[in-house]
Amino acid sequence: MEMIEHALRANSLVAAFAFVGIIMWISVYLSRWLTFGRIHGSAIAIAIGLALAYWGGIKTGGSKGLADIKLFGGIGLMGGAMMRDFAIVATAFEVHVDEAKKAGLIGVISLFLGTIIPFIIGASVAWIMGYRDAVSMTTIGAGAVTYIVGPVTGAAIGASSDLMALSIGTGLIKAIIVMVFTPLAAGFMGLNNPRSAMVFGGLAGTVSGVSAGLAATDRRLVPYGALIATFHTGLGCLMGPSVLFLATKALVG
Amino acid sequence: MIIYGTAILAICHLLGVYIGDVLGQLIGVKANVGGVGIAMLLLISARTALQRRGWMPARTEDGVGFWAALYIPVVVAMAAQQNVVAALKGGPVAVISAITAVIACACVIALINRTGPKQDDAWKSGTSVDTL
Numbered sequence: 224m225e226m227i228e229h230a231l232r233a234n235s236l237v238a239a240f241a242f243v244g245i246i247m248w249i250s251v252y253l254s255r256w257l258t259f260g261r262i263h264g265s266a267i268a269i270a271i272g273l274a275l276a277y278w279g280g281i282k283t284g285g286s287k288g289l290a291d292i293k294l295f296g297g298i299g300l301m302g303g304a305m306m307r308d309f310a311i312v313a314t315a316f317e318v319h320v321d322e323a324k325k326a327g328l329i330g331v332i333s334l335f336l337g338t339i340i341p342f343i344i345g346a347s348v349a350w351i352m353g354y355r356d357a358v359s360m361t362t363i364g365a366g367a368v369t370y371i372v373g374p375v376t377g378a379a380i381g382a383s384s385d386l387m388a389l390s391i392g393t394g395l396i397k398a399i400i401v402m403v404f405t406p407l408a409a410g411f412m413g414l415n416n417p418r419s420a421m422v423f424g425g426l427a428g429t430v431s432g433v434s435a436g437l438a439a440t441d442r443r444l445v446p447y448g449a450l451i452a453t454f455h456t457g458l459g460c461l462m463g464p465s466v467l468f469l470a471t472k473a474l475v476g
Numbered sequence: 477m478i479i480y481g482t483a484i485l486a487i488c489h490l491l492g493v494y495i496g497d498v499l500g501q502l503i504g505v506k507a508n509v510g511g512v513g514i515a516m517l518l519l520i521s522a523r524t525a526l527q528r529r530g531w532m533p534a535r536t537e538d539g540v541g542f543w544a545a546l547y548i549p550v551v552v553a554m555a556a557q558q559n560v561v562a563a564l565k566g567g568p569v570a571v572i573s574a575i576t577a578v579i580a581c582a583c584v585i586a587l588i589n590r591t592g593p594k595q596d597d598a599w600k601s602g603t604s605v606d607t608l
Contacts, residue, residue, distance in 0.1 A: 243549045243556075265548045272555030280561030290557040302553025308512045310550045312489045313543035315516035316523060329588065336584060341577035348573040363569060367577040388562070389570055395563035396574035402555065408582055413589030422588050426581045430512070431558075435551045443600065445547065450513050457500065457509030 231294055239297030246271055266406045266439035273399060311434060311453075314446040319417065323447060326418035330451045333425025338459050341367040341428065342467050345393060350475070357472040358382050362390045364471070365463040369429040370394025371456045376463030398432035405436025414440055417447040424448030428455045481539020484526075488518040 231238045250268035258267075276288030285291030290299030300306065345367025346360040354360055362382040366373030366389065373390030376382075382390070405414070405427070413419050414437075424433050424447065433452040437445045489512075496511020503509065519540075526532040563570070 239553060240549075243553050246552060247549060265552070268548070268552045269555045272552045273558060273560055275556045276558045277560040277564075279556070280559060286559045286562060288557040288560060295556075298553045298556050302550060302555070302557050306550050307554050308493070308515075309485070309489055310543050310547040311512055312492065312515045312519055313485055313540050314547055315519045316537070316540045316544055318516070318520055320520060320524070329592070333585075333588065337581060340580050340584060344577045344580055345573040348576060349569060352569045352572070354569070363573060366570070367573045389567070391559075392563050392565065392567075392570040393574050395559060396570055397578055399558065399560065399563060400574060400578045404578070412582055412585045414585075418592055419585075419589040422592075423585050426585050426588075427578075428581075431551075431554060434547075435555060438548050438551050442548065446516065450516050453513035453516070454510040457496070460500075461503060461509070 228294065232296070235295075235297030236300050237297070239295070239301040242295065242298070243301065263406055263439050265442070266403075269402055269435050269439055273402070307431070307434070311430070311445070311449045314449065317443065318446045318450070322417040323421070323450065326421040326447070329418065330421040330425050333422045334451055334454055334458055335425075337426040337428050337455060338368050338372075338462055339467075340426070341397070342463070346471055355475060357468065357475050359386055360475065361463065361468045361471045362386045363393060364467065365459065366390030366393035367397060368394070368459040368463065369456055370398060372459030372463050375460045376468070379464035380468050394429070398429045401427050401429065401432030402435040402439070405432075406439045409440045414444070417444065420444035420447040421451045424451035425455070428452065428459075430455070478535055478539040478542075481536040481541075482543065483539070484522055484536075485519060485540045485543060488522060489515045491515065492518055 247264070247268050250271060251264035253267050254262055254264040279285070279287075279289035279292050279295070283291040287299055289295045290302070342364040344364075346364030349360045349363040354363060358380050359382070361380060362373060362377035363386070365376035370391045371394070373394050374387045377387040377390055409415070412423065414423055420437060423437070427433050427436065430449060430452050433448045434445060437448045492513075492515020493508060493511040495514050496508040499509040523532065
């Protein structure tokens with residue numbers, strides 16, 4: 224047993240490949256026999272991943288889910304930002320340039336809407352729940368944009384650390400909801416072509432939420448959504464501490 | 477050679493992230509501005525330019541295609557290391573703002589997509605994607 228553990232720890236990335244492969248295999252099997260293909264295998268795999276992350280977090284008290292358990296350390300590398308971005312860039316190889324160009328303008332419009340709408344909602348909910356100063360409202364509102372925009376904005380305008388944690392929590396829950404519910408709401412959102420994927424990428428925000436949500440819906444839509452979503456964090460970090468903070472300040476004083 | 481494809485991908489990735497960092501610094505935000513998106517645009521241009529000259533044999537393309545196909549497993553690994561516990565600890569403010577924001581955005585997405593022009597199925601062709 225100790226020998227096996229040693230082998231897994233010394234080859235953590237390889238172990239992660241094997242582990243994720245097994246999760247994928249189980250998910251495809253569950254998708255076919257339990258849901259008769261109605262729920263995509265990758266959607267089930269992502270849900271299993273999130274459940275394991277919860278379990279890992281409870282067990283270790285760390286912040287990196289399953290990756291904090293030494294035996295599964297390779298998951299951290301395999302699913303880290305470096306590999307994620309590398310694989311996303313690779314999907315650009317399949318982009319049909321004409322389709323992407325046709326939806327360019329509406330994609331940019333969605334990007335702005337995708338920053339402003341969640342911000343207004345987040346800030347309003349904060350106000351209703353008793354966070355009535357501009358700094359708290361802006362930090363929580365920015366968290367509703369993405370979990371990176373939240374803390375970056377909070378740090379810039381001098382928010383306290385528990386406010387930042389709240390803001391990160393908001394963004395994380397949003398990303399998780401997008402990951403899990405996108406395949407279920409795909410019909411409602413009309414998510415079945417590159418243009419709609421680009422609109423989705425702009426509005427749904429967070430590269431992780433968008434990429435996982437689209438992956439679980441139709442793998443071919445991923446590059447179109449990711450192409451737009453990748454500007455989401457940058458735009459949010461630009462607007463959060465500046466325009467949006469000043470607007471909030473002007474409203475609540 | 478397969479590594480040529482992977483190397484082209486890696487160079488585009490690094491260049492894109494670098495340009496994104498520079499952009500972020502230029503406009504004064506503490507974040508990478510669209511680095512991955514810029515890398516994707518670079519890769520698309522590199523593909524078009526190399527294919528036109530006939531410098532992109534199938535083996536080279538495989539060096540990119542493999543990583544594109546690994547995309548979903550990588551996303552599963554990403555899901556497995558999210559801070560789910562902290563997210564759920566955020567309390568009612570976090571939960572309510574997140575849920576409301578997602579619902580509002582989903583409605584706007586539905587609205588835009590229903591009013592848009594009809595699309596043909598041309599985009600479905602010519603991709604060499606693992607269906608999962």
